[in-house]
Amino acid sequence: MKKRVLIASVLGLFLAIKGQAQDATALKYAATITAQDLERHLTYIASDELEGRDTGEKGQKLAAEYLANFYKDLGLKGPVEGSYFQKxxxxxxxxxxxxxxxGKQKLVQNEDFIFIGDANMSRLKRTDLVFLGLANEENLKKVDVKDKLVGLWAIGSRAQTVVPEVMQAGAAGIVIVTMEGQANFDRMANWYKSLSGKGRLGFEQPTKQEPIFLVSSEKMSTLFQTPVEILKEAAKNNPESIPSQKVSYLVKKQNKVVPTENVMAFLEGTDKKEEVLVISSHYDHVGINSKGEINNGADDDGSGTVAVMEIAEAFAMAAKDGFRPRRSILFLNVTGEEKGLLGSEYYSNHPIFPLENTVNNINIDMVGRIDYEYQDAENQEYIYVIGSEMLSSHLKVINEYNNITYTNLILDYRYDAEDDPNRFYYRSDHYNFAKHNIPVIFFFNGVHDDYHQPTDTVDKIEFPLMTKRTKLIFHTAWDLANRENRTPVDGTNNRGER
Structure with a gap:
C-alpha cells in the first residue's frame, strides 16, 4: 500500500510540475462533443419506437443497427471479420x-413466495419442510436435511452464499428468508411478477435441481406456525425445536434461445496499435413493464451509449485529420447488462482483441442526470468515479489531472468503497474487465426517482452537464491512448465475486 501511495504521489508531483498545460489538439476535438449532438442521438435511442431496448427484442435490434450505421459513417472498422456485431x-x-x-396452505407464486432457484421436475414431490435456521455446521448436525425442503433464516445474506452448503448436505430444496418485513418482500415479489412473462435471460447451463423458494419472515412464521421472534432464536441455537411440516412442490422449466449482439467499432492506433483501450457502455434497457409502459432508459444507459458515440466521433475526426491515437481504441456497446452484465461477460470470455493487450476499460453507465445526493447542492457539476485506483496507481491520478486541466468537475468517490452497501462497483460492465486484472474506471451519476421507471425520459436529461462529463471522459481517454507507457497493473483486485 505504501508503495502505491508513493507512486501516486510522485506521479501527482510530476503532473503538478508539468502544470495544467492544455493540449490544443485534444481541445479541438473535445469541442465536437456537443449537447445538441448528444440530445439528437438520445432522442432516438430512448424513443418509444425502441420499446425500452430489452435484450433480444425488436428495440434492442433497432438500437444496434443505429449504432453500427453511425460507426460505419464515421469510417471506423467493424472488428468482427468486418462486422460491427459480436453475435x-x-x-x-x-x-x-x-x-x-x-400443510394445507397452497402458496401463490409472486405473492406468498418467489421462485429463485432452478429445477425441472416430471412429477410432484412430497417430503418434509424442516427448519435449519442458520446454514452452519453446528445446525447441520442437529437437523436431518437429507431429501427435505429446508427452511433457512438468512436475514442480511445473499441466497447464493448460504445455499450451496445446505444442498451439498443432501437437501432436496430450500425455503429461504433473506430480508425482514413484509413490505420489502412485497416490493421484490411485485418486480418478479412484472417479469413473469419474460423469463430469465442468461447463458445456457445444465439444469440444477435446486428448487429455492424465497419467502418473507412473516410467511416463514406462518408456514412453521411459530412466532417470528421464536424462529429468530431457534435459527441460532436450537433449530431442531421447530416442528417440521408436510410439503409438496412441483417445478416445470422451459428454455428459449434468444439471439443478441454486442456492437463495436475499432480505431487502429499508430506505434502502439497492439495495445487497446476499451470505452464501453450498455445499450440495452428493461423494455416494457407489466402495465404496458415503456421504460425508455434515457439515463440508464442511453446517456452512456450516446456519450460513447460522441467520443468515438471525436477520435474518428481527429484520425481523419492526421491525429490518430498511438494506441488502438475499441468502442464497445454491450447488450444484456440489465440481465446480469451478460454482454460484457461474453466479450471478456470471447475477446476480439487479447485481454493481455487491453490496457484499460473506461465504462460509462448513467451520466445524464443529478442524483439524490446533489439535487439540492449549490454545485451540481459532479460525477461519481468508481474503481479507478484498485488495479493501477496511475489511473485515478491521470483522470484527476485531466479533470483539473479541462473540466473541473467534482469527482466523488463515495461509492468506490469496498463496503459500499449499494454495490455499484459490481453492477456495471467494467466488472467483467476488472476481474481479468484490467484497470478500469467507471463513470456514474447515481440513482434518482426515475431509475428503472417509465419516467426515465429524455426531457429530464441535463445535457450541458452531460456534455461536460463526456468531455472529461474523452480527455482521459485521449491521455490513456497517447501517453508513452500504459498504466501499470500494480494493484490487487480486492473486490471478489459478484
Whole structure:
C-alpha cells in the first residue's frame, strides 16, 4: 500500500510540475462533443419506437443497427471479420408451472413466495419442510436435511452464499428468508411478477435441481406456525425445536434461445496499435413493464451509449485529420447488462482483441442526470468515479489531472468503497474487465426517482452537464491512448465475486 501511495504521489508531483498545460489538439476535438449532438442521438435511442431496448427484442435490434450505421459513417472498422456485431445466443428460462403447498396452505407464486432457484421436475414431490435456521455446521448436525425442503433464516445474506452448503448436505430444496418485513418482500415479489412473462435471460447451463423458494419472515412464521421472534432464536441455537411440516412442490422449466449482439467499432492506433483501450457502455434497457409502459432508459444507459458515440466521433475526426491515437481504441456497446452484465461477460470470455493487450476499460453507465445526493447542492457539476485506483496507481491520478486541466468537475468517490452497501462497483460492465486484472474506471451519476421507471425520459436529461462529463471522459481517454507507457497493473483486485 505504501508503495502505491508513493507512486501516486510522485506521479501527482510530476503532473503538478508539468502544470495544467492544455493540449490544443485534444481541445479541438473535445469541442465536437456537443449537447445538441448528444440530445439528437438520445432522442432516438430512448424513443418509444425502441420499446425500452430489452435484450433480444425488436428495440434492442433497432438500437444496434443505429449504432453500427453511425460507426460505419464515421469510417471506423467493424472488428468482427468486418462486422460491427459480436453475435451470441442467450437462453430465456421460464418456469410456466411452480407449485408449493405446505400443510394445507397452497402458496401463490409472486405473492406468498418467489421462485429463485432452478429445477425441472416430471412429477410432484412430497417430503418434509424442516427448519435449519442458520446454514452452519453446528445446525447441520442437529437437523436431518437429507431429501427435505429446508427452511433457512438468512436475514442480511445473499441466497447464493448460504445455499450451496445446505444442498451439498443432501437437501432436496430450500425455503429461504433473506430480508425482514413484509413490505420489502412485497416490493421484490411485485418486480418478479412484472417479469413473469419474460423469463430469465442468461447463458445456457445444465439444469440444477435446486428448487429455492424465497419467502418473507412473516410467511416463514406462518408456514412453521411459530412466532417470528421464536424462529429468530431457534435459527441460532436450537433449530431442531421447530416442528417440521408436510410439503409438496412441483417445478416445470422451459428454455428459449434468444439471439443478441454486442456492437463495436475499432480505431487502429499508430506505434502502439497492439495495445487497446476499451470505452464501453450498455445499450440495452428493461423494455416494457407489466402495465404496458415503456421504460425508455434515457439515463440508464442511453446517456452512456450516446456519450460513447460522441467520443468515438471525436477520435474518428481527429484520425481523419492526421491525429490518430498511438494506441488502438475499441468502442464497445454491450447488450444484456440489465440481465446480469451478460454482454460484457461474453466479450471478456470471447475477446476480439487479447485481454493481455487491453490496457484499460473506461465504462460509462448513467451520466445524464443529478442524483439524490446533489439535487439540492449549490454545485451540481459532479460525477461519481468508481474503481479507478484498485488495479493501477496511475489511473485515478491521470483522470484527476485531466479533470483539473479541462473540466473541473467534482469527482466523488463515495461509492468506490469496498463496503459500499449499494454495490455499484459490481453492477456495471467494467466488472467483467476488472476481474481479468484490467484497470478500469467507471463513470456514474447515481440513482434518482426515475431509475428503472417509465419516467426515465429524455426531457429530464441535463445535457450541458452531460456534455461536460463526456468531455472529461474523452480527455482521459485521449491521455490513456497517447501517453508513452500504459498504466501499470500494480494493484490487487480486492473486490471478489459478484
Amino acid at each position: 451470441f445466443n442467450l437462453s430465456s428460462v421460464s418456469y410456466p408451472e411452480v407449485n408449493l403447498t405446505v
